[in-house]
Amino acid sequence: MPFVRIDAHGTDAARLDALGRAVHDALVETLGIPHDDRFQVLTGHDGARGTLRYDDYLGVHRDEGIVFVAITLRAGRTSERKQALYRRIAELAEAYAGTEPRNVFVTLTENTSDDWSLGHGIAQYAPRGT
Structure with a gap:
């Protein structure tokens, strides 16, 4: 049950949708997430109402095409599976x-x-009786 936030600089709805599909398809392929388990917040930043900051940390040159992908999910995947996801x-x-x-x-x-x-104020994944 991953929850995904994607923030992209200067983008339109079509690119945001494509990025959302890319992340979801990668989660399905590499971690076995169910295909209908999609919960995403996709945000484009135009520089006026919101912007993104970045540098060339660790020698990776980034530019205005930057995309930040934040995924929250239940623990338990190996390092190898996480690397395959990235x-x-x-x-x-x-x-x-x-x-x-x-x-x-x-x-x-x-x-x-x-x-x-x-939904419904219920912790669906929590062990029963807690």
């Missing part, structure tokens, strides 16, 4: 949205089953 997101962001892989910045935040309510 690679696949970068590949699909390039294929679907024309975003250069160097401009794809991904973070994962893991939590526990108790940290989710998917």
Whole structure:
């Protein structure tokens, strides 16, 4: 049950949609997320009402094509699966949205089953009786 936020500089709805599809498809392919398990917030920043800041940290040259992808999900994936996810997101962001892989910045935040309510004020993943 990942929750995804994507922030992109100077983009339109079509590119945001393509980036959302890229991230979702990568989650399905690499982590086995169900295809209908999509919860995303997609935001374009135009420089007037919102902007993004970035530098060339660790020698990765970034430019106005930068895309920040923040994924929150339940803990338990191996380092290898996470790395496969990062690679696949970068590949699909390039294929679907024309975003250069160097401009794809991904973070994962893991939590526990108790940290989710998917509606009705119920912690659906929490162990029963807690």
